[in-house]
Amino acid sequence: MLTISQLAATAGVTVRTVRHYHQVGLLPEPERDASGYRRYGAQAAVDLIRIRTLADAGVPLARIDAVMHAEPAEFAAAMADIDGELRRRIDQLTEHRRRIAALSGGERLVLPAEVVAVLDRMRGLGVSERTVRLERDARILMQILDPGSAPRWIRDKNARFDDPAKTRLYLACDEVIDCAPDDPRVGRLIDELDAWQIEHEGDISQPELKVLDSLIAESSPAWQRLIEVLNHRAERRRTAVSGTAARRRVASFDP
Amino acid sequence: MLTISQLAATAGVTVRTVRHYHQVGLLPEPERDASGYRRYGAQAAVDLIRIRTLADAGVPLARIDAVMHAEPAEFAAAMADIDGELRRRIDQLTEHRRRIAALSGGERLVLPAEVVAVLDRMRGLGVSERTVRLERDARILMQILDPGSAPRWIRDKNARFDDPAKTRLYLACDEVIDCAPDDPRVGRLIDELDAWQIEHEGDISQPELKVLDSLIAESSPAWQRLIEVLNHRAERRRTAVSGTAARRRVASFDP
DNA sequence: GTTGACCCTGACCGTGCGTCAGGGTTGAAG
DNA sequence: CTTCAACCCTGACGCACGGTCAGGGTCAAC
Numbered sequence: 001m002l003t004i005s006q007l008a009a010t011a012g013v014t015v016r017t018v019r020h021y022h023q024v025g026l027l028p029e030p031e032r033d034a035s036g037y038r039r040y041g042a043q044a045a046v047d048l049i050r051i052r053t054l055a056d057a058g059v060p061l062a063r064i065d066a067v068m069h070a071e072p073a074e075f076a077a078a079m080a081d082i083d084g085e086l087r088r089r090i091d092q093l094t095e096h097r098r099r100i101a102a103l104s105g106g107e108r109l110v111l112p113a114e115v116v117a118v119l120d121r122m123r124g125l126g127v128s129e130r131t132v133r134l135e136r137d138a139r140i141l142m143q144i145l146d147p148g149s150a151p152r153w154i155r156d157k158n159a160r161f162d163d164p165a166k167t168r169l170y171l172a173c174d175e176v177i178d179c180a181p182d183d184p185r186v187g188r189l190i191d192e193l194d195a196w197q198i199e200h201e202g203d204i205s206q207p208e209l210k211v212l213d214s215l216i217a218e219s220s221p222a223w224q225r226l227i228e229v230l231n232h233r234a235e236r237r238r239t240a241v242s243g244t245a246a247r248r249r250v251a252s253f254d255p
Numbered sequence: 256m257l258t259i260s261q262l263a264a265t266a267g268v269t270v271r272t273v274r275h276y277h278q279v280g281l282l283p284e285p286e287r288d289a290s291g292y293r294r295y296g297a298q299a300a301v302d303l304i305r306i307r308t309l310a311d312a313g314v315p316l317a318r319i320d321a322v323m324h325a326e327p328a329e330f331a332a333a334m335a336d337i338d339g340e341l342r343r344r345i346d347q348l349t350e351h352r353r354r355i356a357a358l359s360g361g362e363r364l365v366l367p368a369e370v371v372a373v374l375d376r377m378r379g380l381g382v383s384e385r386t387v388r389l390e391r392d393a394r395i396l397m398q399i400l401d402p403g404s405a406p407r408w409i410r411d412k413n414a415r416f417d418d419p420a421k422t423r424l425y426l427a428c429d430e431v432i433d434c435a436p437d438d439p440r441v442g443r444l445i446d447e448l449d450a451w452q453i454e455h456e457g458d459i460s461q462p463e464l465k466v467l468d469s470l471i472a473e474s475s476p477a478w479q480r481l482i483e484v485l486n487h488r489a490e491r492r493r494t495a496v497s498g499t500a501a502r503r504r505v506a507s508f509d510p
Numbered sequence: 511g512t513t514g515a516c517c518c519t520g521a522c523c524g525t526g527c528g529t530c531a532g533g534g535t536t537g538a539a540g
Numbered sequence: 541c542t543t544c545a546a547c548c549c550t551g552a553c554g555c556a557c558g559g560t561c562a563g564g565g566t567c568a569a570c
Contacts, residue, residue, distance in 0.1 A: 001469075005516070010399060015517090020558055035566055037517055042470035046392040049399060053365050057358060058351030061556070083355045086348050093345045096313030100338045103312055110308050137301040144265060144304060214256075215297035260547070270548090275527055290535055292548055316526070 002040040011048040018048065026051060026065055058086055110140050115150060118157045125161060131174045134219050138212050145211065169196060173223070181225035190229050257295040266303040273303065281306060281320055313341055365395050370405060373412050380416060386429045389474050393467050400466065424451060428478070436480035445484050 008015045021027040027047055030040045054064045059082055067078050111119075122132050142149050160166045169192060176186050213231075217224035263270045276282040282302055285295045309319045314337055322333050366374075377387050397404050415421045424447060431441050472479035 003516075012399075014558080016558060016560085019519095024557095035517080037566080041473045042396060042466050043392065043473050045399075045466075046395050046470070049395055050365060054358075055557090056351075057354035058348065059355075079355055079358060083352055086352050086355065090345055090348050090352075093313065093341050093348070096311075097338055097341050097345075099312035100314075100334055100341065103309075103334060110305055137298065140301050140304055141297060144267075144300075211297050211300070215301070218296045218298050258547075269527080271527060271529085274549095279526095290548080292535080310526090317524090 004038050007040045010045045011052050115139050127174050176222050177220045179222045181221045186222050259293050262295045265300045266307050369409050382429050431477045432475045434477045436476045441477050
């Protein structure tokens with residue numbers, strides 16, 4: 001007769017594993033001796049080895065019992081099924097590896113290389129890291145909300161930074177990021193931007209902008225005021241012309 | 256502001272997943288509104304998307320926080336590490352598939368094809384399925400206890416079944432498997448076997464036989480008696496000659 | 511008698527959520 | 541004003557396969 005540790009050693013598993021198989025009913029509980037110890041016969045060793053043979057091949061414990069007592073035909077079917085599952089799992093892990101490999105650099109984490117290049121250009125122009133991060137996060141969001149928007153964004157950004165006047169405005173915005181909303185510099189900047197916006201009315205006004213406005217507002221109270229005032233003025237200009245159809249931007253993303 | 260289901264939809268995950276990330280501290284808990292609902296800003300959406308990007312690439316949740324805030328150098332190291340883990344896992348599953356493929360037929364489950372061939376020969380000779388199973392289980396055990404023993408077993412078995420007299424004895428043993436131990440047929444068989452054994456004294460007597468004896472005894476009381484009596488007689492013959500050195504077989508495997 | 515090696519049961523841990531239970535909130539429709 | 545669907549909340553169990561205590565008996569040898 002074998003003790004549990006002898007049995008376990010015979011099959012090359014741990015004592016815990018044997019007890020686990022008892023618990024899930026895979027291996028029947030043997031007789032106990034006078035002191036309550038489990039005592040195993042040779043048949044138990046055979047059973048355990050057969051169980052391990054299947055388990056080592058990746059058969060889930062829950063299916064081992066059925067598989068062991070199956071007729072050859074269903075046995076083969078079960079094996080094919082399990083093999084299919086293993087293959088799917090491998091494919092999935094392979095896909096994971098592919099993605100891991102693609103995630104080499106930092107911002108490359110989520111964004112295509114061309115977008116990262118623009119962000120780096122901004123850094124080179126002296127834009128604060130904080131604002132660069134904000135632009136990055138905005139891109140991350142837009143990639144989800146409107147995956148086709150990247151090329152246009154890249155074009156627009158590059159065009160802006162090719163133009164010294166616009167670049168100056170952008171950097172000015174960057175500088176007031178930490179100002180209080182009522183700082184006079186913010187007021188002056190609003191006027192400048194408003195003048196610029198009048199020239200470019202209608203360029204961009206998709207509903208997704210709501211989320212971006214929100215993102216910007218979250219990161220700087222000064223910018224929040226800036227956006228609010230600009231939207232308000234723009235709306236007044238629009239209602240003065242069309243009457244309706246323009247309530248959206250302002251009511252947009254408020255709590 | 257976004258509700259939890261809107262946030263989840265934005266990132267393409269379930270509500271449960273978002274709450275799980277809160278629970279494990281991967282995503283900070285947002286503010287609550289008057290009725291206790293979570294309210295998310297756009298930054299949360301960005302964070303969640305970044306988390307999912309890593310999770311979808313197979314980065315364990317427990318490591319995502321560290322990976323996201325790592326410097327490029329450690330980031331690369333972590334990724335390499337994770338990739339190695341994925342590769343190991345894939346190798347393991349591939350090994351599982353290999354074994355699954357090897358487990359085509361029933362008894363092939365554990366035994367080499369040559370052994371299965373002998374078992375099939377026994378079936379062809381009219382040996383009961385029960386005895387064939389017993390032989391199979393004995394082989395399974397021996398494969399663990401003495402992996403090199405298969406060729407000899409195959410040779411011995413085939414030699415036995417090539418000899419009609421020995422085959423007859425074997426089949427006779429098979430027939431009494433379900434007899435009571437005191438059945439007269441068992442007694443007669445014992446005499447026959449004893450006579451045969453005298454001719455072949457010393458052929459086999461390794462210690463591993465203990466386990467096999469035990470396996471046999473477990474499966475049939477008649478065989479148990481058969482083995483006991485034969486061992487007893489053999490021992491008497493041996494002590495009559497050598498005096499000591501033979502207590503082993505009998506005391507062997509009793510509880 | 512004491513020491514070290516075994517044995518017992520019971521229970522928690524980790525992975526990444528799915529799912530159920532039991533109960534509040536909201537917003538639109540009747 | 542009620543009702544109904546569709547949300548929201550917390551808390552807890554489940555899964556696969558054991559690892560790893562905790563707390564306490566037993567056996568064999570010295």
